[in-house]
Amino acid sequence: xxxxxxxxxxxxxxxxxxxxxxxxxxxxxxxxxxxxxxxxxxxxxxxxxxxxxxxxxxxxxxxxxxxxxxxxxxxxxxxxxxxxxxxxxxxxxxxxxxxxxxxxxxxxxxxxxxxxxxxxxxxxxxxxxxxxxxxxxxxxxxxxxxxxxxxxxxxxxxxxxxxxxxxxxxxxxxxxxxxxxxxxxxxxxxxxxxxxxxxxxxxx
Numbered sequence: 441x442x443x444x445x446x447x448x449x450x451x452x453x454x455x456x457x458x459x460x461x462x463x464x465x466x467x468x469x470x471x472x473x474x475x476x477x478x479x480x481x482x483x484x485x486x487x488x489x490x491x492x493x494x495x496x497x498x499x500x501x502x503x504x505x506x507x508x509x510x511x512x513x514x515x516x517x518x519x520x521x522x523x524x525x526x527x528x529x530x531x532x533x534x535x536x537x538x539x540x541x542x543x544x545x546x547x548x549x550x551x552x553x554x555x556x557x558x559x560x561x562x563x564x565x566x567x568x569x570x571x572x573x574x575x576x577x578x579x580x581x582x583x584x585x586x587x588x589x590x591x592x593x594x595x596x597x598x599x600x601x602x603x604x605x606x607x608x609x610x611x612x613x614x615x616x617x618x619x620x621x622x623x624x625x626x627x628x629x630x631x632x633x634x635x636x637x638x639x640x641x642x643x644x
Contacts, residue, residue, distance in 0.1 A: 466641065468529040471497040474604055480504035480519035480611065480626070488525065496539075496638040499523060499607070501626050504544075504634070506554070508613040510621025518612045524563070524604040530641070536594035537605070538640035540571045541586040544626040548577030550616035554624040556585070557610045558635070561595070562603040568595040575624070577616055591640075599644035609635065 476486035480501055487500045501521055508517040527535065537560045546554055554575040561567030573585040597603055611624045626634050 466530050466533050467494075469494060470528040472526045472528075474524040474526045476521065476523045478519070478521035478609075479515075480506075480609065481521035481523070486521060486523050488523075491636060491638070496636060497525065498634075498636040500628070500634045501609070504609070504611065504626040506611040506613045506624045508622045509552070509615030509619050512621065517614070518610070520608065520610045522606060522608045524606050526604055527639075532644055533641050534596045534599050534644050535639045535641050536596040537569050537589065537637050538594060539586070539588045539638035540635070541584065541637075542571070542573065542609075542626065542635045543582070543584040543628055544624065544634065545582050546575050546579055546625070547621070547623045548575060548579045548613075548616070549620040549622065550577050550618045552577040552614060552616035552620070552622040554611070554613045554622065556612075556624065556626070559608045560637070561606055562597050563606060564603060565598075567606065567608065577622070589640075594640050596640075596642065607635075607637070 471488060471490055473486060473488045477483045481504060485502060489498050491498060504519055504521060506517055506519040540558060542556060542558060548554060556573045558571045559567040560569040571587050611626060613622045613624045615622050628634050
């Protein structure tokens with residue numbers, strides 16, 4: 441199965457979905473949230489936890505739901521959240537986002553539609569890594585989107601520079617012709633992970 445990945449200013453590229461995770465990086469790597477804000481995550485409400493393999497991190501957003509139709513306000517049709525992550529303890533290495541997984545719930549009656557987009561990049565540089573998932577109605581249920589970046593398209597941080605990794609998540613809903621309520625939620629079904637990111641490493 442193929443899903444889509446895009447680079448800023450470039451054509452859309454095909455990526456293999458569900459490939460093996462990135463190899464382990466240097467020991468002792470740490471991940472902390474430097475800041476978070478947006479309509480889909482009130483300031484300071486996003487939470488982070490390291491992945492069990494120590495090679496990435498998971499995020500949770502308790503209030504990320506876009507709505508359209510059914511009496512929803514016009515401003516509810518789009519939700520966004522930017523999380524700046526500080527990565528530490530990787531001296532002598534650099535890293536890139538190698539795999540992303542997002543999950544949630546979608547309800548789209550009739551011909552309604554929705555799009556979930558995530559961009560990743562480093563402070564002071566263009567956000568080159570873009571993951572996109574499109575939904576079309578009718579649909580009602582949980583969803584998972586896992587995408588692995590091809591090795592020749594990894595966007596590594598500059599060596600010898602400590603920059604924040606910025607994750608920007610966007611969800612949009614378009615109501616159908618019947619005007620029924622449509623929703624797109626970024627949220628897990630009980631496992632506490634709404635989004636997760638595996639990193640790839642290389643020596644500087």
